[in-house]
Amino acid sequence: MTKAEDFQPMLLQSLEPRPKRMTFNRLGEGKDGGPPEPASMGSAVYTFDSTFVPRDAHVEALANLRSFIAELSGAQQAYLLLNGTTSGNLGMVLATVRPGQKIIIPRNAHKSVLGGVVLSGAAPVFIQPEISAELNLVFTIKPEQIRQALLDNPDATAVLLTNPTYQGFCLDLAETERVVHQSGKLLLIDEAHGPHFRFHPDLPLSAMRAGADIAVQSTHKILGPFAQTSVLLVNSQRVDDIRLRMAMTMITPSKISHLLAGSLEAAMTQIAEDGEAILQRVIDMTENARDRINQIPGVRAIGREVIGKSESVVDVDLTKLVIDVAGLNLSGYRAARVLHDDYGVSAEMAGATTVTMVVTLGNDQKDLDRCVTGVEQLSRRQRSARAQSSPLLHILALQTPPMGRQVLVPRDAFFARKARVPVPESTGKISGESVIPYPPGIPVLVPGEEITPEIVEYLTSVRRTGIEIHGCEDRSISTLRIVDEREFLHNFGSGWG
Numbered sequence: 001m002t003k004a005e006d007f008q009p010m011l012l013q014s015l016e017p018r019p020k021r022m023t024f025n026r027l028g029e030g031k032d033g034g035p036p037e038p039a040s041m042g043s044a045v046y047t048f049d050s051t052f053v054p055r056d057a058h059v060e061a062l063a064n065l066r067s068f069i070a071e072l073s074g075a076q077q078a079y080l081l082l083n084g085t086t087s088g089n090l091g092m093v094l095a096t097v098r099p100g101q102k103i104i105i106p107r108n109a110h111k112s113v114l115g116g117v118v119l120s121g122a123a124p125v126f127i128q129p130e131i132s133a134e135l136n137l138v139f140t141i142k143p144e145q146i147r148q149a150l151l152d153n154p155d156a157t158a159v160l161l162t163n164p165t166y167q168g169f170c171l172d173l174a175e176t177e178r179v180v181h182q183s184g185k186l187l188l189i190d191e192a193h194g195p196h197f198r199f200h201p202d203l204p205l206s207a208m209r210a211g212a213d214i215a216v217q218s219t220h221k222i223l224g225p226f227a228q229t230s231v232l233l234v235n236s237q238r239v240d241d242i243r244l245r246m247a248m249t250m251i252t253p254s255k256i257s258h259l260l261a262g263s264l265e266a267a268m269t270q271i272a273e274d275g276e277a278i279l280q281r282v283i284d285m286t287e288n289a290r291d292r293i294n295q296i297p298g299v300r301a302i303g304r305e306v307i308g309k310s311e312s313v314v315d316v317d318l319t320k321l322v323i324d325v326a327g328l329n330l331s332g333y334r335a336a337r338v339l340h341d342d343y344g345v346s347a348e349m350a351g352a353t354t355v356t357m358v359v360t361l362g363n364d365q366k367d368l369d370r371c372v373t374g375v376e377q378l379s380r381r382q383r384s385a386r387a388q389s390s391p392l393l394h395i396l397a398l399q400t401p402p403m404g405r406q407v408l409v410p411r412d413a414f415f416a417r418k419a420r421v422p423v424p425e426s427t428g429k430i431s432g433e434s435v436i437p438y439p440p441g442i443p444v445l446v447p448g449e450e451i452t453p454e455i456v457e458y459l460t461s462v463r464r465t466g467i468e469i470h471g472c473e474d475r476s477i478s479t480l481r482i483v484d485e486r487e488f489l490h491n492f493g494s495g496w497g
């Protein structure tokens with residue numbers, strides 16, 4: 001452990017000005033629109049973090065902010081989340097699904113959804129999202145899949161979906177709402193990437209407008225407050241209010257940071273006052289960049305043409321810039337690295353053959369110009385180099401194995417004692433961890449599932465490609481953490497099989 005006198009304040013030092021990353025344009029900008037430099041952070045920031053605000057005033061201000069956000073978002077209630085959508089997803093599942101009850105979720109749900117499943121003791125029923133072979137990207141879920149999952153699991157309590165995806169693909173929320181509520185289930189939406197939808201008519205349908213019971217939004221990802229500030233919105237007679245409040249108390253700090261909540265207040269005030277105009281500017285800049293990128297050889301910026309290519313995508317978020325670099329024989333990861341290191345353009349995320357840029361309220365035309373120029377240079381440079389196929393593409397050719405049987409609910413697997421075994425010896429055991437290859441970002445295993453021979457074979461092939469594996473302890477995927485058989489026999493009866 002680092003001794004106090006050796007401590008280096010790395011957080012502040014790491015705030016070197018980076019050209020692409022947004023800054024909130026009301027709380028003060030650094031040079032050239034970049035984040036504030038460490039020195040400029042000064043003491044001003046700390047004055048916002050006052051602990052001396054009278055308690056009553058503090059409570060009143062927070063209640064005031066909550067009703068403002070609720071009203072603005074078309075919700076009955078809003079909870080402030082200062083630990084991101086992660087905490088909201090935990091609270092949302094904890095508040096709505098009891099131990100052993102079923103919750104229908106996409107297989108590629110954010111890890112915090114699985115966290116909520118562990119906390120609540122719920123039994124997940126997974127739906128596989130559609131993969132676009134053309135774009136090497138994960139799309140979303142079709143209403144038909146939800147209808148089928150509800151037919152197969154009439155005892156399910158809730159359906160929790162991610163909308164939009166990281167890349168801005170949107171499922172048919174209106175039809176989904178009809179299907180889910182007709183069966184008397186709760187509709188919960190992880191709307192981490194859609195806090196802006198409500199504020200512009202050309203953006204996709206928001207969860208609250210569609211009639212979802214609860215939605216969680218990462219306000220910080222798009223609308224400009226400090227990182228980690230999110231909101232949970234409720235609009236439902238079906239949700240047990242008291243249980244939700246108790247769940248939220250469990251996942252919320254007792255002392256709310258003035259600095260974070262203040263930045264949320266400023267962001268929401270800004271969007272309330274000028275939302276449509278600000279978002280129009282962002283959409284126009286992004287559409288213009290998309291058109292220019294589409295003139296560049298070997299690359300393609302994905303836009304509205306993707307709508308309707310599959311029933312799982314009925315709309316797209318026009319503020320996302322998803323660039324397909326497959327025509328350059330380059331992986332998205334490599335392209336993102338070159339764009340960042342050589343052209344000062346930071347992508348939000350990379351995939352097998354795509355790079356996703358999030359254009360926020362803090363970005364300006366210069367940022368978008370830099371992005372287009374970077375992609376131009378990348379294209380020129382890559383076309384003059386000898387084309388080399390990316391090994392990442394081979395992983396996509398691999399057939400994902402069917403899910404293993406769920407022997408334990410994730411909560412029991414989480415608490416069980418674990419053992420580590422080499423992958424080839426794991427057949428027939430119960431996984432004690434998630435294993436998520438990127439791409440495509442869909443778990444092959446989640447805790448509590450049986451490890452089948454097909455999964456072992458798949459993991460062995462995946463390992464050879466050297467792609468990134470998330471969720472598990474040994475990311476080289478030579479070993480797996482499994483539920484200790486002796487403990488299982490002791491706690492759960494005569495075994496599995």
Ligand SMILES: Cc1ncc(COP(=O)(O)O)c(C=O)c1O
Binds near residue numbers: 166190
């Ligand atoms: C779909 C989805 N849900 C939830 C989260 C967690 O968001 P936060 O960083 O606000 O905790 C993310 C993070 O990127 C996400 O992509």
